Amino acid sequence: MAASRESNLSSLYAELNRFGQAGESERALKTANKILQQFPDEKEAFHCKVVCLIQLSRFQDGLKAVNNTPKLSSDLDFEKAYCQYRLNQPLQALKTVNEASNVTLRIKELKAQILYRLEKYEECFDAYRDVIKNSDDDYEDERETNLSAVVANLCTENSVKDLPQLR
């Protein structure tokens, strides 16, 4: 009995993984919910559920899920802050990233975007400097574009910051 329950969980996760990799967020969400109905303490399934909601642009639902389920949300600071950011709650989003238990590079990246939204360009500039120095992925051009946007705003503000030469 216990064994079949376990293997059922395993095959549900295999299905979830398949839908996730295929970008089928709607179906993945259904599978994640199915897992959570039978196994309400499954952190990974809950994490996937929140990711699906974000991919479906259901930011309000994502934020609600995180807030209503603190037991499964301890590692979901990034997802929570992203929902707040997209719901145009930049102050709350900033609070979430500042209180995040684990300051990863993606948290820093999101914080830079939040600071831009808040028009705190000097802080944002420093945040991007840090992210650009420490990141190594396929988005370096886009990141430099974002830095240029920050620099453009600093120029219109006549900031005294020492601005870099851009390409």
Added chain:
Amino acid sequence: LPPDMRPIPCKPLFFDLAYNFIEFPSLEEKIETSASGSKKAGAGITG
């Protein structure tokens, strides 16, 4: 008469890069451990 045209700074391009890091956690372990758990393996590959 419409007022004269005046240049204004354009809104700079800004990408949402954080979205690219919204992704599933690794489910490898959930798929493997519960499968091997049902077989009562426990000992690992080398036995």
